[in-house]
Amino acid sequence: MSIQYAILGLLSWQPLTGYDIKKMFSDSTFLYWSGNNNQIYRTLVQLHKSGLVSREIQEQENLPDRKIYSITDKGSKVLRDWVLSEPQVPQLRHPFLIQLAWADQLTDNELENLLNRYQEELEMQLLMVKEQTERKKSFPDRSARENKLWSTISENWIRFYSNELIWLADLRKNLSA
Amino acid sequence: MSIQYAILGLLSWQPLTGYDIKKMFSDSTFLYWSGNNNQIYRTLVQLHKSGLVSREIQEQENLPDRKIYSITDKGSKVLRDWVLSEPQVPQLRHPFLIQLAWADQLTDNELENLLNRYQEELEMQLLMVKEQTERKKSFPDRSARENKLWSTISENWIRFYSNELIWLADLRKNLSA
DNA sequence: GTTGCCATGTAAGGTGTTACATGATTTA
DNA sequence: TAAATCATGTAACACCTTACATGGCAAC
Numbered sequence: 001m002s003i004q005y006a007i008l009g010l011l012s013w014q015p016l017t018g019y020d021i022k023k024m025f026s027d028s029t030f031l032y033w034s035g036n037n038n039q040i041y042r043t044l045v046q047l048h049k050s051g052l053v054s055r056e057i058q059e060q061e062n063l064p065d066r067k068i069y070s071i072t073d074k075g076s077k078v079l080r081d082w083v084l085s086e087p088q089v090p091q092l093r094h095p096f097l098i099q100l101a102w103a104d105q106l107t108d109n110e111l112e113n114l115l116n117r118y119q120e121e122l123e124m125q126l127l128m129v130k131e132q133t134e135r136k137k138s139f140p141d142r143s144a145r146e147n148k149l150w151s152t153i154s155e156n157w158i159r160f161y162s163n164e165l166i167w168l169a170d171l172r173k174n175l176s177a
Numbered sequence: 178m179s180i181q182y183a184i185l186g187l188l189s190w191q192p193l194t195g196y197d198i199k200k201m202f203s204d205s206t207f208l209y210w211s212g213n214n215n216q217i218y219r220t221l222v223q224l225h226k227s228g229l230v231s232r233e234i235q236e237q238e239n240l241p242d243r244k245i246y247s248i249t250d251k252g253s254k255v256l257r258d259w260v261l262s263e264p265q266v267p268q269l270r271h272p273f274l275i276q277l278a279w280a281d282q283l284t285d286n287e288l289e290n291l292l293n294r295y296q297e298e299l300e301m302q303l304l305m306v307k308e309q310t311e312r313k314k315s316f317p318d319r320s321a322r323e324n325k326l327w328s329t330i331s332e333n334w335i336r337f338y339s340n341e342l343i344w345l346a347d348l349r350k351n352l353s354a
Numbered sequence: 355g356t357t358g359c360c361a362t363g364t365a366a367g368g369t370g371t372t373a374c375a376t377g378a379t380t381t382a
Numbered sequence: 383t384a385a386a387t388c389a390t391g392t393a394a395c396a397c398c399t400t401a402c403a404t405g406g407c408a409a410c
Binding site for chain 2: 095
């Protein structure tokens, strides 16, 4: 899946500039792209070319013009079709498991050290996601059902890191047994 | 992280051809690359150029020569350094959450249908990972500690999909409440 | 007689990243 | 006076994927 549907989704709420979108990406965990300029600005141009978004240009003094993008009817339809399309299972890229796979060459101390460092990383991520959920002001509130959906999405990430910590604790137990 | 350390890891067990490696990738969940030719054969050439692997060529009649790659001392060192390097938190690409994020426009029926299809996908994946763990003959057994590490790695994937199913059930409860 | 396995490789393109570039305004 | 924010964009390249190409052998 490419970034374009995520952008269409954001625009389905409100008109935004590329800069706004970029910030929303980097503030959000579940919109998992880095939010780099290259991709966002190019995608917006493409969406505009395909008629899925419209563009209003606001001139500014001493700053580049603001280009405010809005979703079109066609864009809304494409978004809806995508939302109804075949759900994909999450893709997990887990380099740490690959490190572990060949970690038998390490001493017990080195291995323990590795596990400790991984645990720290996880705890940091978990904290970050929790904070994000608290703030969450970057996105507007909507219907009751939408609020449920959104809080369940945050919950998904929190559980992911929590479960990973549980798994890690079990790994320690298993190793020392 | 790129595919090269995974390949070095496989070669740290035994000499292999590109074709062998390709099969191991496509048989394995946690080596999460597609195992396509282009990447594997090119990476092997690069590893060879950098002196991290050596290559023995076995001629065959009527078939392309087998190129059997083995890890070198230098390669073993590089692998070890990588295993000891800073663990990275897993990268989760979860397009379904993005679908859900904009799913408020759907009717209750459409949403339920979407959740059902996602559940089916998850159950299929879970089955596949479990079967893989049962078979698991593609990789040789080693020390007791290594066996622990490997079974914990499989366990990580099984839990991931199981937890996702639990989360999905909770989402249903939450929506109907 | 078609499918799958063995074994190599190439072509083309999609998707994503980091870093570079500009330049005024506000904040610490 | 250094950094962050606003706002656009480009360059270069890393990584990964699907599909194409060859061709013999074995199995069903």
